[in-house]
Amino acid sequence: MTKRAYKERFYPTPEQAALLAQSFGCARFVWNNTLAYRTEAYQLLGESVSHSAAERRLVGLKAEFSWLKEVSSVILQQTLRDQKAAFDNFNNPKLKARYPRFKRKNGRQSIRLTKAAFRYRDGEITIAKTTAPLPIRWSRPLPSAPSSITISKDRAGRYFISCLCAFDPETLPVTSKTVGIDLGLADLFITSDGVKLGNPRHLKRYEAKLAYLQRRLAKKQKGSNNRNKQRQKVAKLHAKIVDCRRDALHKATRALVNENQVLCIESLSIIGMIKNRSLAKAISDAGWGEFVRQLEYKAAWAGRQLVRVSQWFPSSKLCHGCGHKVEKLPLSQRHWRCGSCGNPIDRDINAANNIRTAGLAGLACGATGAGTAV
Template identity: 50%
Template sequence: MASKVVKRAYRYRFYPTEEQRDQLARTFGCVRYVYNRALAERSRAWSQEQRRVTHAETDKMLTQWKREQDTVWLTEPSKGPLQATLRNLQGAFDKFWRKQGGYPNFKKKGRSRDSATYFANCFSFRDGQVKLAKQAEALDIRWSRPLPEGAQPSQVTVSRDAAGRYHISILVEEAVTEHEPTGATVGVDVGITSLCTLSTGEKIRNPRYERRDRERLAKAQRRLARTQKGSNNRAKMRVKVAKVYARIADRRRDHLHKLSTRLVRENQVVAIEDLSVRNMVRNHNLARAIADASWAQLRSMIEYKADWRGREVVAIDRFYPSSKTCSACGHIVDILPLSVREWICPCGAVHDRDVNAAKNIQALGLSVLACGDGVRPPRA
């Protein structure tokens, strides 16, 4: 089978010593400061001078900031994470200019995930141990799975989440073998009651991890609300709330990985809907359930795994009336409320709403694959 070389990140949990924890905290703080100050400078230049500040200019600013008396502490951490955060800021602006994301936001201390990226010249990897620049000891990593044999990391990213857990993401180049070709194709209709329904008629249940832990989360949030702002008890309770969220996210991610791997392994072509999740969560009645289902994350996993394994993913037009179109004769009903889960077509076909939609998604996906992206379905 053919294989291709891809860049792949392996993520592990690690437990820093007290000295490493302090050094990483200072590094995270410097990274956050450099990012926010560079963002402020770029915003000021645009608002006052209508001028775009380049990445090279922010790199020169960083050199100057290290020489200033008030910010000489920027020389304490390794230079790699500070340069990497400027690259990340440039990437955020590139996405904003291409209208692929919003305007970059300032980083807030203690409210989000802290991270620092080290390039190849800022860490060492020997005998299965990772040692960061300006640290005396190697990190105590829990190697839950081995790295590819002979792998040489090109960069590592260490992070601390709101729950106080430390992780390291190791980026390596790896040869990935494509799956054996198969004639199977599948249409995937995502939903809330069932996470997704396949054109084969199979329905994948939605675990609803957030709803299952909602009582535990609500209890932790009530205890947090009763604490005094700025107190140690409030800081402790904030970590407990974050741990509940982390448990939900970890279980959801594990389920989506298993599902996406299975879909890519079993099918040569996977047809999905091009949903605008950002607009859908504006429905306050369904926003919580939609966020818990995490359709966008599932699609992302399917797409990059299919690219690795030699499969095809087709996203059909989001306005295609997949639920209202009869998969047997093509008749489109005028009105089909969400409460209607089964309907009968004038041709006599009896349809399960979700299975019918998945079959239509599969058929249209194959048409788009055969005829090109210029094909657009009729709109209801």
């Protein structure tokens, strides 16, 4: 058994929307107040505030600000646990996480509830402090009763509920097909079979409209209703771009996992690559990080193997036919001829074939660790 989050959209009643707005505000206040206290304690006294100390301090906050008692206490406790996780990630050098930031009223809002703060019965979820179930637009039945739920509201004003459920992943039938995948910008990815999936460039498609809406937003008076309405328009367009990108990536990764038993991909340092100002927007628009993340968990659920090849492996400079390596190969040169065997070479397909060969070799040797090849 493993756990999976099922995310659905719902449309709260005015009473539920008011309670959720109050819950978001209380959770945001506890987060910001505790974060300021932790930061000040470290800067002035050099002390780190533990999670247990933050929980004890929450009792005093609820006594000082009585309106915190109007929402479920589970929401506030989970907020502190989320902040503890944020600091744990920040203190872990391998994750390279940023220092926790303050939450804004106009940003994305979210709260988490455990079983003590909600009831799941007959396919309906009712949260604490309410009597009517949430009007959720279910797209599929849940495999089990959720152990926790996360309710969120994005900047476009849409409400979502994410239910964490236990489920048995369905292992796909074993196939003999293997594939190497080379990520790109002109094409989202290129496989060793010669398949090239064109890059949809979702941001570029709506870039002119987005710039127009942002120019109008910049001219609105701060704090006015017109500015808030314009901000909603900008947020809705951003949400549309994100939804289009995520949908395209889900379809592409699902097809790759369904068709191949072993998937070999290059382990790129995306954080370092987006520091290049010339390519940062294009790389972010392509969604390489999300693409690899989806491949990873979908392959694990389906019983497939995802093999990562070192980013320092010269996949583009090696001739896949004879192994000859060229000394220089500028990024603008998409086709070249091997100086040893004379074969014409497509740079991207050649790289995908080399990634597949290196990945399968590392997988067969098993000396470089599971799922990694050099």
